[in-house]
Amino acid sequence: MRLSRYFLPILKETPKEAEIVSHRLMLRAGMIRQQSAGIYAWLPLGHRVLNKIQRIVEEEQNRSGAVQLLMPTIQPADLWRESGRYDAYGKEMLRIEDRHEREMLFGPTNEEMITDIFRSYVRSYKDLPLNLYHIQWKFRDEVRPRFGVMRGREFLMKDAYSFDLDKERSTEAYRRMFVAYLRTFARMGLTAIPMKADTGPIGGDLSHEFIVLASTGESEVFLDKDILDLPIPGEDTDFDGDLSGIIEQWTTPYAATDEMHDEAAFGAVAEDKKVSARGIEVGHIFHFGTKYSEPMGAKVMTAEGKEVPVQMGSYGIGVSRLLGAIIEACHDDDGIIWPKEVAPFHVGLINMKAGSECDEVCESVYAELEKAGVEVLYDDRKTSAGQKFASMDLIGLPYQLVVGPRGLKTGEVEVKDRATGDREMLTPEAAVNKLI
Numbered sequence: 392m393r394l395s396r397y398f399l400p401i402l403k404e405t406p407k408e409a410e411i412v413s414h415r416l417m418l419r420a421g422m423i424r425q426q427s428a429g430i431y432a433w434l435p436l437g438h439r440v441l442n443k444i445q446r447i448v449e450e451e452q453n454r455s456g457a458v459q460l461l462m463p464t465i466q467p468a469d470l471w472r473e474s475g476r477y478d479a480y481g482k483e484m485l486r487i488e489d490r491h492e493r494e495m496l497f498g499p500t501n502e503e504m505i506t507d508i509f510r511s512y513v514r515s516y517k518d519l520p521l522n523l524y525h526i527q528w529k530f531r532d533e534v535r536p537r538f539g540v541m542r543g544r545e546f547l548m549k550d551a552y553s554f555d556l557d558k559e560r561s562t563e564a565y566r567r568m569f570v571a572y573l574r575t576f577a578r579m580g581l582t583a584i585p586m587k588a589d590t591g592p593i594g595g596d597l598s599h600e601f602i603v604l605a606s607t608g609e610s611e612v613f614l615d616k617d618i619l620d621l622p623i624p625g626e627d628t629d630f631d632g633d634l635s636g637i638i639e640q641w642t643t644p645y646a647a648t649d650e651m652h653d654e655a656a657f658g659a660v661a662e663d664k665k666v667s668a669r670g671i672e673v674g675h676i677f678h679f680g681t682k683y684s685e686p687m688g689a690k691v692m693t694a695e696g697k698e699v700p701v702q703m704g705s706y707g708i709g710v711s712r713l714l715g716a717i718i719e720a721c722h723d724d725d726g727i728i729w730p731k732e733v734a735p736f737h738v739g740l741i742n743m744k745a746g747s748e749c750d751e752v753c754e755s756v757y758a759e760l761e762k763a764g765v766e767v768l769y770d771d772r773k774t775s776a777g778q779k780f781a782s783m784d785l786i787g788l789p790y791q792l793v794v795g796p797r798g799l800k801t802g803e804v805e806v807k808d809r810a811t812g813d814r815e816m817l818t819p820e821a822a823v824n825k826l827i
């Protein structure tokens with residue numbers, strides 16, 4: 392992509408309303424623009440990252456056996472009356488009336504709607520287990536939206552819903568999602584710790600939050616340091632097999648949010664292993680049995696000919712929140728440092744002197760890299776080299792390939808690794824080969 396033909400409204404100064412670094416950097420790097428409180432336009436650079444995060448989430452949901460669909464954002468109030476949540480949900484729910492004065496709402500979550508879809512088609516235990524998920528915009532009228540996309544009013548969520556015949560099988564569905572979450576966040580370059588959590592308005596009796604440690608996190612957490620060194624389940628994990636060992640491994644070391652913290656149990660952790668920190672909740676999974684299937688009549692016929700309400704769970708990931716969480720975990724004083732898997736582009740190509748002999752080398756390197764499928768953002772603007780370096784460091788692409796008159800005197804260009812700061816002088820060919 393040539394920067395001269397892109398749309399990247401980088402801000403020079405730090406917006407005063409931004410209180411945390413991820414909010415500041417997303418605004419300055421031209422990734423989002425607030426359209427109203429807690430509601431953002433996703434500008435091209437931010438949208439590219441959002442799509443990459445979404446793809447990783449989809450890949451790991453699919454690997455675990457979940458099936459993707461897409462439900463609407465606008466829901467009929469009647470569905471929420473069936474579950475009894477319409478009034479209970481409170482002021483966070485954006486209630487709408489259509490032209491026929493029908494009561495609607497902008498969905499804050501989809502337990503009722505997915506249960507309605509399920510009950511319309513599934514009648515037999517033979518159709519189970521089933522896990523249906525979508526990635527869809529939600530609206531929650533937060534009384535105090537803040538920290539940019541971290542606590543928005545309109546936000547993108549992956550929400551999955553599992554349907555099983557009995558508690559034991561529903562627990563297996565819960566374990567599949569637990570393992571899928573471990574893989575998902577690790578692939579984004581994050582360390583997200585599963586912690587026993589409160590069930591809140593979603594309900595149920597079993598819940599874990601996945602927390603990314605960050606000093607600006609809203610959650611206060613307590614954990615045994617050993618949990619930070621556990622291995623992430625591999626690509627070859629058998630999701631149809633027994634995952635209880637992995638769950639056991641990840642739920643043995645102490646880890647709890649402040650709502651669930653047990654000072655006595657934490658006392659048993661060796662002093663040098665105790666960590667109390669702040670964290671960002673990037674995912675939250677729940678088992679809530681028949682809380683929705685009972686009142687909404689989502690039942691299946693068992694092998695013995697008995698009708699039973701299905702056992703359910705729901706599993707959320709804050710897809711748009713993850714951009715903020717990743718930046719909180721991956722930045723320095725010069726800007727963002729994107730993990731390779733979610734970076735908007737792989738290489739930032741900097742032409743230090745547009746209109747000089749640098750142009751020709753840039754064009755050939757750009758063509759080579761693009762042909763090899765490397766995503767390049769080529770800063771071909773007629774601005775100063777200093778501005779180009781500052782912008783490239785701010786937007787945080789993993790590599791910079793710098794073409795300058797001095798380097799070209801010895802037939803060399805410079806490759807910089809944004810994360811380590813390492814610089815290397817190479818011939819253009821060697822630089823291209825290094826970056827493919």
Ligand SMILES: Nc1ncnc2c1ncn2[C@@H]1O[C@H](COS(=O)(=O)NC(=O)[C@@H](N)CS)[C@@H](O)[C@H]1O
Pocket residue numbers: 499500501502531533540541542543544546548549550551593672673674675705706707708709710711712
């Ligand atoms: N206001 C918000 N802004 C951005 N992300 C949010 C917001 N509220 C929740 N999230 C993200 O969405 C995830 C799931 O939200 S939740 O309320 O915990 N769970 C549910 O809604 C369940 N229906 C899971 S399917 C959270 O872990 C968090 O990462």
